Amino acid sequence: MHHLLCGLAANPALPSALVDRLISLADDDLADDLARRPDLSRAQAVALAGRVEGSAVRLAYEGRLTAADVDPAVRPDAALALLDRGAGRPEWARLLAADPAHERREKLAACPGLPADVVDTLAADPDVRVVAELALWTTAPDVTVRLAAHPHAEVRRAVATNEATHPAVLGALLTGEGLPAARHCPVCDREEPPFVHDPQCPRPDCDLLPGASCDGSHESTVHHTREAALRNPATPVEAVVAFADHASTMLRWTLATRPDLPREVCARLASDPTPGVRADLASNPAVDEALIRVLADDPDPAVRRALAQHPRVPLGVLTRLAGTTKVGATLVPRIAAASPAEVEELALSPDPRARMLVAHRRDLPPGTRDRLADDPDAKVVKALAPHPGLTEAQLRAMVDRHGVRVLAKVATNPDATPALLEELTRHEPPVRKAFREIARHRAAPASALLACLKDSQAGPMAAAHPALPPPVITELLTDTDWQVAEAAASNPSLPLAVMSDLAWHRG
Structure with missing residues (x-):
């Protein structure tokens, strides 16, 4: 039952009178959920702090309690929180x-x-x-x-x-x-x-x-x-440069992250025997283009992966890196800063790696976006699929051509329609990750959410979705999975009478 009250405490549609009721029942866990409510009044915050001391600290940090509400002799931790925010009184210190x-x-x-x-x-x-x-x-x-x-x-x-x-x-x-x-x-x-100190020290109370x-x-x-x-x-940089040749790997590793290093120090670190040193150097803005090109041929994939995050890596080098190591499924800094001409150049490249890199942008011109939507390479389409502005027909075509390779990303598109989301839940073979994306999608219809409830990971997200029918939400309160039941209690579409019953008759 306690998990239902915690869910209810997080329900954005919970009336103020029922918030008062939960405050009167609050323990540490329930108070934590109540303290997060954006609609908590000052009177309620004071009452909650009086009920559970731990909540006073959170409420003080969030500005719900003021110096007038706190006696440092009674609530020293809340007083410390206000001092930490710069809102306490000097005599408290x-x-x-x-x-x-x-x-x-x-x-x-x-x-x-x-x-x-x-x-x-x-x-x-x-x-x-x-x-x-x-x-x-x-x-x-x-x-x-x-x-x-x-x-x-x-x-x-x-x-x-x-x-x-x-x-x-x-x-x-x-x-x-x-x-x-x-x-x-x-x-x-x-x-x-x-x-x-033995790294395998058996003493449980040892903090060395x-x-x-x-x-x-x-x-x-x-x-x-x-x-x-x-x-x-x-x-000062002049004080640190001597550490480029220090015997300690950790000190050289730390030095490699400094963005003010002279070129000669970067050059020494670029040949460091420890891959981690070279990897941190590779993403350092202090590294110039000549060293970037040297590091692009590094035998260690972690170095090349880090180099892809360098803000000034040449586009040609970046494209080559995308083919030799996993650059990642996110927009890298150099592509985010690309000019309109560079964006168009990458989008028209015969190399799918270049097109994939630019497809991660979410501000592509409509013509460029639509051309990449028809790309024959699944990795390019997968990168583009969440881009806003794509039509239902384009998103369906992506799934028709590339199937499970792009389906979960299509489900994240903000313009995906309820009909398309429902259709994605019926895809064979099913894609579990797609269920999680659909369960959190604002346009997900009830029919799609019912399908998501059958998935163990998507179930709690679907149970909290306001598009679920109220009778279904009410039934989920007795689900054998407590996470699903708690999520249902937090659903703003839960009927008011059921909320009241939970707060008054089962509290």
Whole structure:
């Protein structure tokens, strides 16, 4: 029965009086669904927060509760949510900075706009997790300068991640120069150095990362600090270039993602022995056309696949890539940015790979769209099938010519008619994915939805579709599949009398 109430709580047609009734019954799960309702009044939000504390946090984040609705001594987590949104009161921060639960102080440390005295209190917190969270989120450069010299290496790692950290400080964190040596790290806090954490550690309460180690120099945390600084866009490029030849694969891998790399660094990384490094470099906007052409011949398919996502890959190279690796069933950036002349050139290409690439666009000129709709290649037609503006006759012709290879994509077309969607459910052999697409299609008729109910994956989606007849929806409330029954309870076409019965007599 509980799953029916959860479905009902999500029903957009549920009257306000029945929302009140469900609030009076709410537990954590039911409150979560009720809190998502866009029509929840302020009075209802306050009542729900009073019933289930956890819902107060969501409601505060969504702006349904204000500072006037929250007492931080009674609902500290909701107060934290409002502070996190910048909608709390400064005195709350002072109160919560002394909260005995480190989790709350940690959450507070991530909030924006904290008073300076609260920042100072958190920076001196005895729990390093609180200080690290402050180091990660503060926007005050002077605070990051101070925390970059913190005795705990984990705080320094957080400073290296923070994009508000001064560039000179980030450079120092990369090399360690100019900073006092760290005295602690998460590893030596728990184990006597030298220690290397077993990746297959059997201790269920152990939270050390696999392979974490400390020989007194806190090497694994220092490594993570360098990785964070390399990833940080505020780190000066002149400070990172030396890492192109670093012994650590992970550091070179991280470096390969930076969009400000000089060409000579990109060239070194293009010959890196690790395919993952080359793959991340391949999609980096810093790579020029000459290196793109080198990477297009890379033996690793992941590199070529990543290169297809490069925003400036030449069209000829992209077409060749589509023939040697799986580019993906989505619109790639270079095709999205293609000029009208390039779009027409690709659409007229004798190479079906080029036509398939451009067929993923959803803004093709009508003439180009219609020509591709008649393409003899099924992959081209499959890419085009969801394009708006296609007629019922064109969509039927696609299915007639290419059958199961395009049927599911035809079912996603926003202009597919009810008659066509019903016909697709009767196709032999059936295409299961098509049932899921039809079940969520706004134009699906009742007859098609009844067919979708027979499919285990499409069934819950069909049960929630407002085009189902009310008697069928009511019957589905007793379906043996609880997901179908819950979806039926959420259906806005569920009769009002049935909604009332669920809320009042079965709650």
